[in-house]
Amino acid sequence: MTVSDKAEQTDLLIRLKAGEKSAFDLLVKTYHVPMLRFVSRIIGDAQAEEVVQDAWLAAIRNLNKFEGRSTLKSWLYTIAANEAKSRLRKSKREAVVPLSTDNEPLFEEGRFSSNGHWARPPSSWHDDSPEALLGSEDFIRCLEFHMNKLPEVQREALQLRDYEEMEFEEICNILSVSASNVRVLIHRARVKIHSMIAHFEETGTC
Amino acid sequence: MLSCHDLAHKYASDYIDGQLNWRQRLAVFMHLLICVRCRRFVTQLRLVCRVVKQRGRDVIKGSTPDLDALASRLHKEYATQKKSSSEL
Numbered sequence: 141m142t143v144s145d146k147a148e149q150t151d152l153l154i155r156l157k158a159g160e161k162s163a164f165d166l167l168v169k170t171y172h173v174p175m176l177r178f179v180s181r182i183i184g185d186a187q188a189e190e191v192v193q194d195a196w197l198a199a200i201r202n203l204n205k206f207e208g209r210s211t212l213k214s215w216l217y218t219i220a221a222n223e224a225k226s227r228l229r230k231s232k233r234e235a236v237v238p239l240s241t242d243n244e245p246l247f248e249e250g251r252f253s254s255n256g257h258w259a260r261p262p263s264s265w266h267d268d269s270p271e272a273l274l275g276s277e278d279f280i281r282c283l284e285f286h287m288n289k290l291p292e293v294q295r296e297a298l299q300l301r302d303y304e305e306m307e308f309e310e311i312c313n314i315l316s317v318s319a320s321n322v323r324v325l326i327h328r329a330r331v332k333i334h335s336m337i338a339h340f341e342e343t344g345t346c
Numbered sequence: 347m348l349s350c351h352d353l354a355h356k357y358a359s360d361y362i363d364g365q366l367n368w369r370q371r372l373a374v375f376m377h378l379l380i381c382v383r384c385r386r387f388v389t390q391l392r393l394v395c396r397v398v399k400q401r402g403r404d405v406i407k408g409s410t411p412d413l414d415a416l417a418s419r420l421h422k423e424y425a426t427q428k429k430s431s432s433e434l
């Protein structure tokens with residue numbers, strides 16, 4: 141059984157609130173591993189398990205207050221993201237990098253000429269499928285390195301959109317940023333990964 | 347007229363995600379008709395999305411967590427909490 145549509149969702153929520161054991165089994169089976177994956181992207185594998193455990197406990201504490209206005213999934217992800225971020229803040233003893241501090245230019249200098257045309261256009265890639273690219277260990281290492289280098293909120297936005305395939309509205313809720321900001325974050329993240337792949341394709345190095 | 351610079355900096359992802367209004371969408375579409383370089387860029391950006399997705403799928407946890415135990419723990423936790431709130 142899955143929790144794909146609205147009716148199943150409502151049904152699950154009712155059974156959870158009634159304290160049915162099988163509902164808790166289904167909830168955990170459906171969302172634990174995806175949450176783990178999401179949180180690892182924010183905070184790293186080492187602490188992810190603990191953060192998700194805390195998120196689950198926080199979710200259970202707030203279960204009665206949850207009315208199902210958003211999906212269960214985005215509700216859980218919001219809680220998990222908050223747990224991860226507060227953990228991150230504690231460990232770094234600094235605020236999460238705000239949106240505006242990513243002032244890095246999106247493309248390196250000289251990429252476009254003054255009339256707005258490409259001065260150095262994108263080169264063609266010989267690997268043109270995810271399978272071909274991800275077939276190389278070096279590529280995977282390089283991808284992971286650059287994914288982890290993305291500002292946290294960009295990484296989350298990219299993950300939620302391109303991996304989880306969430307709607308923009310859900311992503312806004314989870315990250316508490318506006319729709320236009322989410323779009324900027326996603327674009328910046330994709331362009332950075334694009335540059336990484338382009339460099340890898342051209343030079344064979346990271 | 348939309349430039350390559352604008353397309354690459356502002357519109358490419360929104361185009362892919364279907365987040366442009368019809369006017370912007372048309373402008374991008376017209377540009378892509380005549381600009382092979384931007385066409386390549388958009389195709390590659392689409393590939394980036396697919397790579398991120400595929401990579402997410404490949405990352406499988408080394409240890410499979412004990413989901414049954416976790417579910418039981420949460421169930422118990424919830425029952426305790428319900429009991430204590432009804433006693434108040």
Ligand SMILES: [Zn+2]
Nearest residue numbers: 349350381384
């Ligand atoms: Zn162009």
